[in-house]
Amino acid sequence: MFMLKLIFRNVFRHKLRSTLTVVGVAVAILAFGLLRTLVGLWYLGVESSSSTRLVTRNAISLVFSLPLSYKERIRQVPGVTGIGAMNWFGGVYISEKNFFPNFAIEAEPFFDLYPEFRLTDEEKKSFLRDRQGAIVGRKLAKKYGWKVGDRVVLKGTIFPGQWEFTVRGIYKGAQRSTDETQFFFSWDYLNETMRRTVPRRADQIGIYVVGVANPERAAEISENIDILFKNSLAETMTETEKAFQLSFVAMTEAIMVAIQIVSYVVIVIIMVVAANTMAMTARERISEYATMKSLGFKWLHIATVIAGESLFIALLGGAVGVGLTFPFSGIIERELSQFFPVFRVELLTTFMQIMAAVVVGTVAAIFPVWRGSTITIADGLRRIG
């Protein structure tokens, strides 16, 4: 108890120095937490992908399409429970800075294949009835103030022209990790327009989303689908949705590795700063440690006082950093939802932040503890006056 009192009072002996160190640790722990969350977020699409969905695309590249005629042949493959066409539309709302993912989808199978997008029955019916209907995520609707019945115009980039839609439903995610910033409209609308304006681009599918009943048969079904189109003009590549998402992540993996490294570098930097602060502190108090030793206190008592102070500062900074991570992640999710639709701090991230603070406090104390514990009383007392 007495030692705790001594540690506590020592922490606030140099208020400015301690405050600045606590702020430094807090900022580092906050940055660490946000960067770790960002890295985790990158893999969120992979983690939240369904094990009962396969993706079939052109074997050469995602840029190339597949014929509509493949749909019924894929449906016949044993184990397939449903299939839906999907095209990346790439439309722009007002200006390019207003980015959000928008897809043309086959409306009817969509709701069966993606049960995580929740709409009322009325909204579903309304969407199915209207060729120009669109369903939008809750966050996206909130961001642009869209309501059911509003007209939304997207400027086509891959598919030229001004495309008019009517919002027929606003979906909510089944889980917190479900992306609520997407925009879906009827593939029929896209295809009919293409038929009229650019006929050679009609009846072309970006990807097929294939539903399977048994995830354990995913590899076998994927192989059977691809065999169907072997040596055709548009060979297919079928993979699980998870593998499909991973292929996107892999493209940016170097960036993710860099961000991970930066998150650790931040911790190392604050570790050095905290170690310097603690070394200064211990140097100033060396005569006090010598006095305590002369009174009969042993190296373990001295080590406890020094390490306790270091850990107290690091954990205080860590607590502030962890505490700030949540409101900051909320701000990021709200203000940068087009880039980070879900910016959720995982429990593991919080645990890593706390551990990082413990490591900072411990490492920062090593040299001062060694110095304070090993200095002889005579040497320590000589530091006075």
Next chain:
Amino acid sequence: MSEREIAVRMSGVCKSYQRGSQNVPVLEDINFEIASGEFLALMGPSGSGKSTLLNLLAGIDKADSGIITVGNCNITSLDDSELADWRAANVGFIFQFYNLIPVLTAFENIELPLLLTGLTRRERREHVLAALEVVSLTDRMDHRPSQLSGGQQQRVAIARAIITDPAILVADEPTGDLDRVSAGEIMDLMDHMVSDFGKTIIMVTHDPRAAEKAHVVRHLEKGILMES
């Protein structure tokens, strides 16, 4: 002087320091005894080895050779941990610059050595209040060192030194940082420790007025203890 009355005995004690490749002798063949309840003043010019001698007999430094016996204990045979325990029980320290912990109050500074004993909080409080009474600082017990005068700080240091009721008190220039009046008060207090509490005091000083209070004055010259 009978064997029973001897508080400290040094026999053939030598101490030297290594300065670079050079071995600098500080104390050479020191032999002396201090009787129990005696007030000894060690005087001598700077660098004569007074503080080193004090450190050796207080167990905060180790002799190169020779034997130092305090009470019945040969402290030269103790390891660091045993020495720490021995110091806690047998030696009270009074330093020139008081060496109080700045973040602790007078009460807490005095209580510090008692934390190493098995006393309860209540018992510790009783002891501290009694020590504060002895040094007449009860009304300043909640003050931190920075809120006390030099003389008051030294009285707190004396209270801290006697709180565990040690056999010997070692004082290194206890009046060195004090004005004449405060120095006089401190010397009176130390005299009181000897006469009323039977403490053995070994004091290093440059101050002849302080040395006047001692029963015995010994001089050190270049590491050699002169005959009294």
